[in-house]
Amino acid sequence: MNTKPLKVSEVNQYIKRVIAGDWLLSNIRVEGEISNFKHHYSGHMYFSLKDERGKLKCVMFKNDNRHINFDIKDGLNVICNGYISVYEREGDYQLYVKEIEKSGIGNLYIAFEELKRKLEREGLFDEENKKPLPTFPMKIGIVTSSTGAAIKDIITVIKRRFPLADMIIYPVLVQGPQAPFEICKGLESLDKRGDIDVIITGRGGGSIEELFAFNDEKVARTIYNMDTPVISAVGHETDFTIADFVADLRAPTPSAAAELATPEREKLIEDLQGKFVRLSNSYRYLLNDHNVRLMYIKRSLDFYNPLYQLQEKIQELDGLFKRLNQVLDRKIEYEKNRLSNLINKLNLLNPTTSLDRGYSILLDKDGNMITTIASVADKDELRLLLKDGIIHVKVVNICKGEFCHDQ
Secondary structure, eight states: OOOOOOOHHHHHHHHHHHHHTOHHHHSEEEEEEEEEEEEOTTSOEEEEEEETTEEEEEEEOHHHHTTOOSOOOTTOEEEEEEEEEEETTTTEEEEEEEEEEETTOTHHHHHHHHHHHHHHHHTTTOGGGOOOOOSSOSEEEEEEOSSSHHHHHHHHHHHHHOTTSEEEEEEOOOSSTTHHHHHHHHHHHHHHHSOOSEEEEEEOOOOTTTTGGGGOHHHHHHHHTOSSOEEEEESSTTOOOHHHHHSSEEOSSHHHHHHHHSOOHHHHHHHHHHHHHHHHHHHHHHHHHHHHHHHHHHHHHHHHOHHHHHHHHHHHHHHHHHHHHHHHHHHHHHHHHHHHHHHHHHHHHOGGGGGGGTOOEEEOTTSOBOOSGGGOOTTOEEEEEETTEEEEEEOOOOOOSTTOOOO
16 A cells, blocks of 8 residues: 655654654763864854764754863864754754763763752852952952962062052962862951952862862852952863852953952053043143133123113114114105105196196186086176186177087
C-alpha cells in the first residue's frame, strides 16, 4: 500500500520531535575539540566539536555565552552542556550549548558555575546594589597576603597617585582551606572600624584551584553585606571569581585596583588649576554682569526722574502743539477750498450773471420776476432790469407763440 509522501519540512519537524523526546539528548554533556569557530556580529557563537572519529555542529546563543571567562578558539578542548535539536530550515541536527568549560577543570568549575548562578538569582550581582567609590579616600583598607606581589603593587601605586591616603593592611591567607575564613574576618574587621573609605581585597593570578578562596560563598556574602565599598582585585585580566561579581567594582589586577581606588595627584592639581581659571572667569563675568545691571538701573532711575519726566512731557506738549497747528492749517485750507467751491456754485446759479452777457430780467411793479406771459396783462407797468440800471415799461401788446409778429 502506498502512503502519502511527506514534505521535507514535515520530516524535519518529525525528527525534531523525536529527538526532543529523548531524555539523554535533552540534557547532554559533550567533550571535544573546537573547530570552525565563528563569533557572529549578533553575539551568537557557531562552531563544531570533533574527535578522531566524528564532528558535531554546535551553536551557543548570545545570552548563554556572555559570561564566558576564557577565550574560545579552534583547537581548544572543552566540555559543552546543552541539548540536541534539529535546525529545520537546513535539516541539520546540532548541539545547542548552554554552558561551556575547559576540558579538565572538572568539579571545581562546575561548583563555580553553580554558585555563580545561585548568587546571581539571589541578586548579589545586581548593579543597583553596588556602592559608589569615594572620590578622595583618606583611609584605604587592604585585605590580602602580606608576602605576595599584590600588596607591593597596591602600596606602590597608592603612594605614587595619592600619598595623602593612609593604608590599613590586614594580612590574610589567600590560598588554601583556611583562606576564606581569614578573608571574611579581615573584611569584617576593617568594615567595623567605621573610618575606612574603601577596601581592596585580592591576590595575584593563578589557576582556578589557587583562586578558589575568592569563589567561596561566605566570602561572597561577606562582601555583599559590607557597608564599606569593596574593590575586588583577583588575578590577571582574564581571571574572574565570584568575588569579582559581588564586589562594588572589579579590577583586573591589584595595581589596577589601587588606581581605581585613588585619584591621581597630578590630575587633581590640573583639575584644581582648571577650576581656578573657570572660577576667575566666572568672577569676571559676574562683575561684568553686575556692571551691566548697574548701568541698566541707572538708566531706569534717569527714566523715572521727575525732571526727566517733565522734559519728556514738555517735548510731548511741543509735539502736540505742532500737530495741532498742522491740523488747523489743513482745516483752514480745506474750508478755503470749500468756500471757493460754494462761491463758484453761487456764481453759476446767480441770475445777475446773465445780465453781463446782454440779457435782461423782467419784473412786475412789486419786483417779482415774470417768467411767462400768463402773468402779464395789457397796460401793466413793468420794469426791465439790465446790468447797469432799470427801465420802466408798459405793456401795449401781448403775443403768444414762438413766431409772433408785431400788431
